[in-house]
Amino acid sequence: MPIANAIRFNSLDEILAYAEQCAGSRVEALKDWxxxxxxxxxxxxxxxxxxxxxxxAPFLIRKLAKLRKNKMFKDGIPSGFTIPGKFTDFIPDPNISTEQALDDLxxxxxxxxxxxTYFPHPIFxxxxxxxxITFHCRHGELHLGNVQIVE
Incomplete structure (x- = not known):
């Protein structure tokens, strides 16, 4: 299985710029999406x-996750998390176009x-x-790191 890209973001604008770069390139998805x-x-x-x-999220998950928040902010979000049924609104339509997704971003x-003001995170x-912002940067690294620009 291909290894995800090692990318690092420090702002939401950097996430958008990389997403736009990927959209303007030939890419290969390294995972399911x-x-x-x-x-x-x-x-x-x-x-x-x-x-x-x-x-x-359930109480126990929230309490355990809080112990790992600083590590996640520093080292990134580990892959392999499956979105529970309660959070299906977070699962994107498989038929969305890249242009529509970029507009939405x-x-x-x-x-x-x-x-x-900002809403609480479902887990943290x-x-x-x-x-x-830090969470979104680590989250962006995880998801955009699952796409490889093909030269």
Whole structure:
């Protein structure tokens, strides 16, 4: 199985720029989702952080995850997490176009940047604006790292 790209983001604008670079290139999906699905998933989560809904993972998962938050912010999000049924709104339509996904990502980032309050994370709960940005950067690395630009 191919190894995910080692990319690092420090801002939402860097996520968008890399997504646009991928969209303008020939790419190979290294996992189950297409480039468009990965971009759309990021758009969904970025928008959710500013607009809701306020979903919650089970209590034990939330408590255990809090112990790993700083490690995740530093080292990244491990792959292999399956989205539970309660969170199916986070699963992108397999038929979405890359252009539509990019438009959704641009709009989600704009929504996030205009917000002055943020919803709790479903697992880690209360995040500051900067913690949300850091989470979105690590999350973007995970998903866009699952797409390889083919030279």
């Amino acid at each position: 297409s480039l468009a699905q990965n971009i759309k998933h990021l758009a969904i989560t970025i928008r959710m952080s500013a607009k809701g809904p306020a979903l919650k 641009r709009n989600a980032i704009d929504t996030f940047n205009r917000a002055n 709960e209360k995040f500051t604006r900067q913690e949300w």
